[in-house]
Amino acid sequence: MFAYLGPQPAPLLPRFDGFVAGGTIRMLGRAELPVNWLQVMENSLDPIHTEWLHGHHYEFLKEQEGIKVAISAHHVKIDFREFEFGITKHRLLEGHSEDGDDWRIGDPVVFPNMLAVGNGDEKSRYFSFQIRVPMDDENTLHLWYNAYVPPEGVSVPQRLLDKVHTYDVPFKDDKGEFIVDNVDGQDMMAWITQGAIADRTLENLGASDKGIATYRRVLRREIKKMQQGQDPIGIVRDAARNACIDLPNEKKKHHNSDGFASFMLRTHAKYSPIAQDLVNVFENPRLREATEAALEAQHG
Numbered sequence: 349m350f351a352y353l354g355p356q357p358a359p360l361l362p363r364f365d366g367f368v369a370g371g372t373i374r375m376l377g378r379a380e381l382p383v384n385w386l387q388v389m390e391n392s393l394d395p396i397h398t399e400w401l402h403g404h405h406y407e408f409l410k411e412q413e414g415i416k417v418a419i420s421a422h423h424v425k426i427d428f429r430e431f432e433f434g435i436t437k438h439r440l441l442e443g444h445s446e447d448g449d450d451w452r453i454g455d456p457v458v459f460p461n462m463l464a465v466g467n468g469d470e471k472s473r474y475f476s477f478q479i480r481v482p483m484d485d486e487n488t489l490h491l492w493y494n495a496y497v498p499p500e501g502v503s504v505p506q507r508l509l510d511k512v513h514t515y516d517v518p519f520k521d522d523k524g525e526f527i528v529d530n531v532d533g534q535d536m537m538a539w540i541t542q543g544a545i546a547d548r549t550l551e552n553l554g555a556s557d558k559g560i561a562t563y564r565r566v567l568r569r570e571i572k573k574m575q576q577g578q579d580p581i582g583i584v585r586d587a588a589r590n591a592c593i594d595l596p597n598e599k600k601k602h603h604n605s606d607g608f609a610s611f612m613l614r615t616h617a618k619y620s621p622i623a624q625d626l627v628n629v630f631e632n633p634r635l636r637e638a639t640e641a642a643l644e645a646q647h648g
Contacts, residue, residue, distance in 0.1 A: 359583045362593055363591065363592055363593055364458070365475060366464070369475060369592075372495040373498065373508045373509060374511075375515070375617070376512050377492040377516070377517040377616045378489065378491050378514070380488070380489055381519070381540060382544060384544060384546070385461060387545075390563060391539060394556070394559055425440045434582060435457045435563060435566065436453070436455065437455060437559055438450065439454075456595050458582065459566065459582045460567065464476065466597055467597075474495060476492070477492070485544075485545065492617075494617065502629055508625055513621055516619070519533055530614050530615055532615055608630045612627070
């Protein structure tokens with residue numbers, strides 16, 4: 349997951365909040381993707397893709413099944429701001445206020461190869477990282493690391509706390525078709541269908557690509573600093589600073605507005621061996637029966 353390839357002395361391994369938070373339920377999904385790591389990262393700097401890929405595209409798929417859903421939300425504006433460990437991305441959705449966390453706080457892209465999209469609401473607190481590890485120029489090990497903080501007063505089986513629960517996340521079905529019934533499957537389809545290395549000479553970046561342009565500028569700038577013998581951003585050498593590095597985190601994130609289990613079942617987490625256990629921990633009893641039926645249907 350982490351490697352240091354530079355000159356000595358080596359920096360410290362960053363102790364980001366979700367990796368060191370105590371008493372959490374931890375799980376790690378993985379997929380080996382036949383693409384360059386950079387086009388996976390660039391997707392994370394394009395907030396508006398959620399409106400189309402995870403919104404309108406999903407609505408279209410459900411319409412083919414005779415089901416009408418409405419989950420897409422129009423982006424009024426987007427913004428990107430540098431911080432100590434990378435770039436935060438901000439979105440203002442139609443009907444939302446600028447006082448909302450999606451616009452004020454945003455979620456961080458941790459330079460150079462991680463996305464952090466957790467939930468800071470103490471009622472359903474969790475840390476969520478997507479880590480893109482280059483295997484070579486045309487292959488990437490993609491990792492989804494989640495750490496869930498159990499709600500106060502909820503009894504958690506010890507077996508859930510004893511280890512990191514691991515699982516594979518598929519992106520194609522038995523027929524060789526892309527699996528697009530979940531957010532992460534939709535993302536993987538978009539990354540992979542660009543080809544192993546996307547030809548950026550064919551691009552015409554527009555206003556909605558502001559984040560991608562920002563990330564590329566930062567990447568070039570930090571490469572130049574390294575060539576001059578300087579540390580890039582995100583390097584930690586102070587042990588006191590490294591006790592626990594709290595990243596920006598939204599407490600009222602729009603993704604979680606329809607409930608913990610509903611959102612979880614639309615992501616990679618539905619493949620986790622402890623998916624039902626998480627529902628039991630975080631959802632109230634009134635919703636558990638319906639969610640259990642949904643999980644059973646998801647897994648056949």
